[in-house]
Every structure is written in structure tokens, then in C-alpha cells.
Amino acid sequence: MSRFTKFAFVAALAAVGLGLSGPSVQAQTLRIAMTASDIPTVGGIPDNGSEGYRFTGFPVYDALVNWDFSKTDQPADLTPGLATEWKADPEEPRKWIFKLRKGVKFHDGTDFTADAAMWNFDRIFNDKAANYDSAQAAIVRVSLPMLEKYEKLDDDTLVLWTKKPFSPFPYLITRVLFVSPTQFAKVGGKWVDFGKQPAGTGPFKVTKVTQRVSIEMARNEDYWDKARVPKLEKLVLVPMPEATTRLAALRSGQVDWIEVPPPDAIPSLKSAGFQISLKPYPHLWPWVLSVADNSPFKDKRVRQALNYAIDRDGLVALLNGTAKPATGFYDPTYPAFGKPKTTYNFDPAKAKALLKEAGFGPDKPVKAKIMISTSGSGQMMPIPMNEFLQQNLKEAGFDIEYNVVDWGTMLVAFRNPPTAAMSQGSHAVNISLPFSDPTNIYRFFHSSAMPPNGSNWGVTNDPIVDKALDEAFNTFDPAKRDELLGKANAQIVDEAYWLFIVHDLNPRAMTAKVKGFVPAQSWFQDLTQVTVVK
Known part of the structure; x- marks a missing residue:
């Protein structure tokens, strides 16, 4: 644990009184340890990606x-x-x-x-x-x-x-x-001050913001949707980017719920009576590949070799079953998966053959720099996962260098082109991404959605993809739209525009006292029905 993390963790416990309240108070309070390295902003549009929207966006x-x-x-x-x-x-x-x-x-x-x-x-x-x-x-x-x-x-x-x-x-x-x-006018017309005393219309209202330490919320008794007035009196959010820190906080009773428990701790947590929540949801953990002129991934053969070189089943085993292999932007069970001609299995020999065809070999490996994060929204266990992939890829003929950054730094990089200074010379970004609505594939792959007009960081420019997406979003027939999105996904898979790695199963662990939580198939979750019993 870093010196800063230790300090922030201890400060968080002291600031919000974790573990110090009596049972009657605790029964009305849910304490969640997030994977974020800092508290998401609460000024109306949260940072920290989808984890920000999950905890300080839609609840407030x-x-x-x-x-x-x-x-x-x-x-x-x-x-x-x-x-x-x-x-x-x-x-x-x-x-x-x-x-x-x-x-x-x-x-x-x-x-x-x-x-x-x-x-x-x-x-x-x-x-x-x-x-x-x-x-x-x-x-x-x-x-x-x-x-x-x-x-x-x-x-x-x-x-x-x-x-x-x-x-x-x-x-x-x-x-x-x-x-x-x-409220914005009341605090002086400055967003930095509004973020300390915000006001929305949501089921929870922010009562206290302690920078780098915690966010406290209270039930909004007057919420307009009476079926979703929270059952909790209080919700406390604490940033804990290190998985072992979150695990220790859960086991010691200092929090009731943690996002992304360490996979190797799941069996012991279950045997100790903790609840483990796993559920498929629209999420992909990929490498977004740059196909810009300065990138080794401009060559389709290199991209395909990358996809054949990784052992997805081995990675899932490393994660103790908290993910499933990915072979495209969408999961194969999704109605818009389509019919790709290519299925990427673990085939190092095929990867080596493709690299040889592209002019690479044992004396000339593919050198690439990949931006990865230490933690973050939906990032799972990015360091050990990428170490596993690095070894796979080395054996196939890749020389992968990692550029390890904070989650916030990665988000800024992803909103800019791969050639911008923010990307720090990276040829790919390991950023977890949703496909929870049909617009996401457009934002990530359409040629008109290159930054700053979208999230096509890899600068994919494929007329087949563009045509399918344009037609899909011009129709108001959902079935026809799924069929067209399937054509786009099939082309994305066959061209290997990304390294498709795994789909996350949204793991979280909580004490037996947490009741009423039913995980949605979404990055976002409903906390209004949750209670914490004595």
C-alpha cells in the first residue's frame, strides 16, 4: 500500500466514523468502498468515468x-x-x-x-x-x-x-x-463551490464532501418517484483504489460493500459468509488500438496476430471466473453481435505466422506502448491482467511496454487523438468500455466520431462500418437496427480493430447485513432499494 493510500484510507475511516457508530446507526447506513483513486466530482457531471455516474451521478x-x-x-x-x-x-x-x-x-x-x-x-x-x-x-x-x-x-x-x-x-x-x-447562484456562481454544496433532483442528496476522503449522502424524502425513495438514511462513499485495502476494510467491518474484490479472495469471502455478486452486463475490457500511421497496429495482420496470441480462458481462470472471454465489441449473446467470419481463439502458431507475413519475427518483435491504469471504473485488476497478457504476447513475438497512469489521466487521453500529447506516445489504451446502449459503437468506431467529436481514439476509418452505423441510426425499427449494428460489429471483429479480451461480470462483495440489492445488467445500479440490517 502506498504512503498516500494508507493516509487516505485512515483519514477516510476517521472522517466518516467507519466502524465507530452504534448498531442502530449502522443499520441505516451503507458504506461503499469504490475503486476510484479519488472521490468523483458531484457538481452535476461526474468525473471518474462510469463509476462516477454510478455513485455521484444517477443517485444524486x-x-x-x-x-x-x-x-x-x-x-x-x-x-x-x-x-x-x-x-x-x-x-x-x-x-x-x-x-x-x-x-x-x-x-x-x-x-x-x-x-x-x-x-x-x-x-x-x-x-x-x-x-x-x-x-x-x-x-x-x-x-x-x-x-x-x-x-x-x-x-x-x-x-x-x-x-x-x-x-x-x-x-x-x-x-x-x-x-x-x-443553488449555483447561492454558492457564488462558481462550479468549484457548487461541488461542495450541490443540489440535484435525485433520490439521494449530498450532505458532506471531504476531498480525497469521502462523500456522504442522505435520503431525499421528497423524491418525485415514490417507489424509489431510498430505504437507507445515509450512503457513504470512500475511494480505495487498491484491492487489498478494500478487502481489509470489508473484512474488518469498516465498510459494508466493496467494488471488485480481489479474485483470489472470493472463495474465502464466501466461506466467511460474505455475499459475492456476479452478473453479466454490457461491458468490454479491451485494448483500444490506434491505427494511425505511426502505430504498429495499422497493419491488420498485426492486429489479428494480437487477438490470436492471448489466452482468454487462462485470464478468466486467473480472475477466478469473474469475467468471460470476449471475441468482439459485443458479447455473442447480444442481439447486435452479427456474424463475424473470424473467431479469435488462443493460437500462438497462427499469431506467429501472421507476424512473419507482416515482416516480424524472433529477431524483430513488434514493439508497442500501451497505456494502462492502476485502477478505475470497470478496470477490474489491470496490473496483474496486463502482466498476464504481456507474457502471452512476448511468446508470440510482441515486445510490449506499459505506460502506467492514473485513471483520470487515461480518461483525458481518451478524449484526445492518439497523436496528442495526452496519449504520451501510446499505441493502444486499455480502457474498459460499455455497450449499454446502441450509440456506444458509433462513438467508438464511426469515422466522424474521432476526438474531439467522439471516442474513436483509435481513429478507425472503415467505410463498411460507417455505412452500417449510418443506416442503423437512421432507422427507428429496433430489430433492423440490431441487424445493421451486427454488420458493423462483424466488420470490426474481422478487421481486429481492437484487442478483444474479456467481458467483466461486475463483481462486488458485501456483508451478509446488506439486503435488497438486485444487480442490474448495467454499469449503473439502483441503490434505493438496499438496506443494511442489524
Whole structure:
């Protein structure tokens, strides 16, 4: 454990009183150890990737369209949030009409209105507005490059325009979370101060923020969705990036729940009576490969050799079954997987043959620099996992160098081109990514979505992929859209644009006292139904 981590861990325990409260208080409080190296921001658009949205995004705020966690036997889909309904104008499919929910109040007691909604769009999309926040804008705009304009039609209606017809547009609106304009003015009109005393409309409200230590939340008794008023009185979030630290905190009773327990500790945790939660969800742990001119992965044969050179089953065994092998962007059970011609199994001989064909061999290995993180949202166990892959790849003819960075540094790099200084000369980025909505494949692979217009960090430019995605997002028929997305995924697999490694099974461990948690098939989870018994 690093000196800083030890200090932060001890400070966290002291600051939030972990383990010091009596049983009656503990029974109303859930204490979660996150994988994040710092507390996610709480100013309305959280940093720390999807873990930020999981813990300080959706619990505290609502979007016009929320995620539906009620159907846990299938991937989470959309449900009305601050908008009760939405539709694309059949005469002008670029025009989306959102009817706003009445009677919603922010945590400060003020009303959510159409004017408040417009103010929130300005803070992200209008760099001339007094409330514009470039940091929050950078996080959202990479997901919403196709938003052209927004306008208030009347007190109950917003109209959002896309640059071209884009049928899954409502999925993207989940990224825009709404904060109180009144509270922003009350704290002096500065986002850094709003982040210390925020106000949203969500089921939990932030009561205390201790930088680098913890976030404390309380139940929002007045939440508009009465079925999701939290059963907990208090929620405490503590950043603990090191898996062994999280494990020690759980075993000693200092927290009730940890994200991503060490895989080798799972059998002993089970035997000691702890709960282990595993469930497939739309998630991929890949290497995103740059195909820029300066990258060895520009050559398709090298990319394919990379995919044949790794032992996915061996890696799953190392992870004690907390993941499953990945052979494409989507999982094969997903309706949009399609019919790729290629299936990547562990075949070192084939990998070596492909490298030889590409001009490499024992005396001339493929040299590549890969950016990996120490921890982070959905990153699982990045150091030992990448060490395992490094050995696989060395035997096949690759000389892999790792550039180990903090999770936040990686997120910034991924929002910029691979040739930018932020990428530090890396030829690939090991960043875990969702496919929880159909727009993700567009953001990661369409040629128009290269940074800063999206998350196509690898600068993939494939006419077959582009055509399939354009057609998919021009249709409002979900089955037809899945068929077209399948064509795009098949091409992505056959061209080996990424190194497809594993799909995470969303592991977490908790004490037997935690009740009511039913994992959703989503990066995001519903904490409103959870209780902690005596």
C-alpha cells in the first residue's frame, strides 16, 4: 500500500466514523468502498468515468431520460426521468420533443422548470454562457457531438435538434444531468463551490464532501418517484483504489460493500459468509488500438496476430471466473453481435505466422506502448491482467511496454487523438468500455466520431462500418437496427480493430447485513432499494 493510500484510507475511516457508530446507526447506513483513486466530482457531471455516474451521478441527479433498473433479467433500457415522454417529429426526424415532468423539486426546494433545463444545457453546450463549465462540457460533449441546438417550446416542452436523423438519441440524453440554478447562484456562481454544496433532483442528496476522503449522502424524502425513495438514511462513499485495502476494510467491518474484490479472495469471502455478486452486463475490457500511421497496429495482420496470441480462458481462470472471454465489441449473446467470419481463439502458431507475413519475427518483435491504469471504473485488476497478457504476447513475438497512469489521466487521453500529447506516445489504451446502449459503437468506431467529436481514439476509418452505423441510426425499427449494428460489429471483429479480451461480470462483495440489492445488467445500479440490517 502506498504512503498516500494508507493516509487516505485512515483519514477516510476517521472522517466518516467507519466502524465507530452504534448498531442502530449502522443499520441505516451503507458504506461503499469504490475503486476510484479519488472521490468523483458531484457538481452535476461526474468525473471518474462510469463509476462516477454510478455513485455521484444517477443517485444524486436525474436526466430527461433515466435508466430503468427494474428489469434485471435483461440489459437495462430507458425509462422516463425529468421528461415524461419524448418522440422524434415524423415530419422532421432531427427534431426531438420532450415533455417535462411537473412538480419536481431540486434538493434546495426550488422547482425544476423548462428554464432550469435550458440553463443546464447552456452550462455544457454554450461556451458564451456565464454558467458554462468547460470541465463538465468535455465529459458530456464527447457523447453528444450530434446535438445541434436546443430550445424551449413552452413551459412544459423542450425541443432538441440533432445534426442528422439519429434514432437512438434518447440514450445519449442520459448523460445530461440537471442541477439547481438557484443553488449555483447561492454558492457564488462558481462550479468549484457548487461541488461542495450541490443540489440535484435525485433520490439521494449530498450532505458532506471531504476531498480525497469521502462523500456522504442522505435520503431525499421528497423524491418525485415514490417507489424509489431510498430505504437507507445515509450512503457513504470512500475511494480505495487498491484491492487489498478494500478487502481489509470489508473484512474488518469498516465498510459494508466493496467494488471488485480481489479474485483470489472470493472463495474465502464466501466461506466467511460474505455475499459475492456476479452478473453479466454490457461491458468490454479491451485494448483500444490506434491505427494511425505511426502505430504498429495499422497493419491488420498485426492486429489479428494480437487477438490470436492471448489466452482468454487462462485470464478468466486467473480472475477466478469473474469475467468471460470476449471475441468482439459485443458479447455473442447480444442481439447486435452479427456474424463475424473470424473467431479469435488462443493460437500462438497462427499469431506467429501472421507476424512473419507482416515482416516480424524472433529477431524483430513488434514493439508497442500501451497505456494502462492502476485502477478505475470497470478496470477490474489491470496490473496483474496486463502482466498476464504481456507474457502471452512476448511468446508470440510482441515486445510490449506499459505506460502506467492514473485513471483520470487515461480518461483525458481518451478524449484526445492518439497523436496528442495526452496519449504520451501510446499505441493502444486499455480502457474498459460499455455497450449499454446502441450509440456506444458509433462513438467508438464511426469515422466522424474521432476526438474531439467522439471516442474513436483509435481513429478507425472503415467505410463498411460507417455505412452500417449510418443506416442503423437512421432507422427507428429496433430489430433492423440490431441487424445493421451486427454488420458493423462483424466488420470490426474481422478487421481486429481492437484487442478483444474479456467481458467483466461486475463483481462486488458485501456483508451478509446488506439486503435488497438486485444487480442490474448495467454499469449503473439502483441503490434505493438496499438496506443494511442489524
